[in-house]
Amino acid sequence: MNVSIIGGGGLVGSCAAFALQAGGIVREIALVDVNQDLVEGQALDLLHGSSLTADQKIYAGGTELVKDSDVIVITAGLRRKPDESRLDLINRNVELFKNILADVKRVGTKPGAIVFVVSNPVDVLTYLAMKELGLPPQQVIGLGTVLDTTRLRSMLAARLDVPPTQVSTLILGEHGDSMVPIWSAAQVGGLPLDKFPGASPSLIAEVEKKTRGSGAEVIKKKGGAGFAVGVSIADVVHCIALDQRRILPVSSLQNGAFGLRDVCISVPTVMGRSGVMQHLEIELWPKEQMALTQSGKVLRETVDKVLG
């Protein structure tokens, strides 16, 4: 499994590369970035630790490297400022992103390669990538609400004093202000969350608020998310590499699940070596379904504005 990261010199790209190195599953990690010195420095720094990790090749280079990749991760782009929404970034990131897609198209991709968008606003740029690259929709995904979901699980676990891997909750919808936590399906160690000792409505509301604000909080305190998004990206890549068919809240083109159509947004998605294998629809609380419909509308309207 060869993975390339366009934007690999930056915070998100380099943290993803480090998480992939620590994971030891993928065979090659290629870092691509317009900032040549920075990306060469990142690749060298990773390479220097490779005798203590796994037998992997790690290197930097130009966009031509993506033609040999099984997964092409795109993290290139501008970060939002603390007071900006992810959708506010659109005017600044769309042109940059279109140029990257044109470069990828010019170089060409391997048959079956998965394009994995992380740059924000991720759902809109995933849709753009799908349209511009002309790849089958199952081969184009976005990180979607994978990061929001791990934030929610991790902070809930800390508040309930349980191991984070025992918390099973999901956020669907936009990776942005209209995200939808699915409390109807939340469990801790297989037990319904609302019956779990200590899980009061006020604690749940507080963790939800923290999760919604956590992207902006991290940007304010350290400039941007790195570690959590890095392990989120590696988790999705490993699921693809090992054909695990796990259910992940990645963003992909919808064709009717939850009433969502012609928009890239996160729903429970079975992910394997070929990319998106299935969208799973479950019955939600009416207020969750309404919020998900609204989230799809927000994204659809934004896509219409951007793509005309």
Ligand SMILES: NC(=O)C1=CN([C@@H]2O[C@H](COP(=O)(O)OP(=O)(O)OC[C@H]3O[C@@H](n4cnc5c(N)ncnc54)[C@H](O)[C@@H]3O)[C@@H](O)[C@H]2O)C=CC1
């Ligand atoms: N989807 C998600 O959950 C998350 C998405 N993000 C997004 O990821 C993106 C990157 O964030 P950071 O890594 O913090 O920013 P950063 O500024 O540290 O890194 C961006 C990198 O992209 C490179 N770049 C710019 N134009 C390029 C091009 N045409 N070709 C190749 N490389 C290019 C820059 O040189 C830089 O190294 C932002 O759009 C941010 O909003 C960040 C965190 C979470």
Ligand SMILES: CC(=O)C(=O)O
């Ligand atoms: C930047 C971003 O999207 C986040 O940290 O959630």
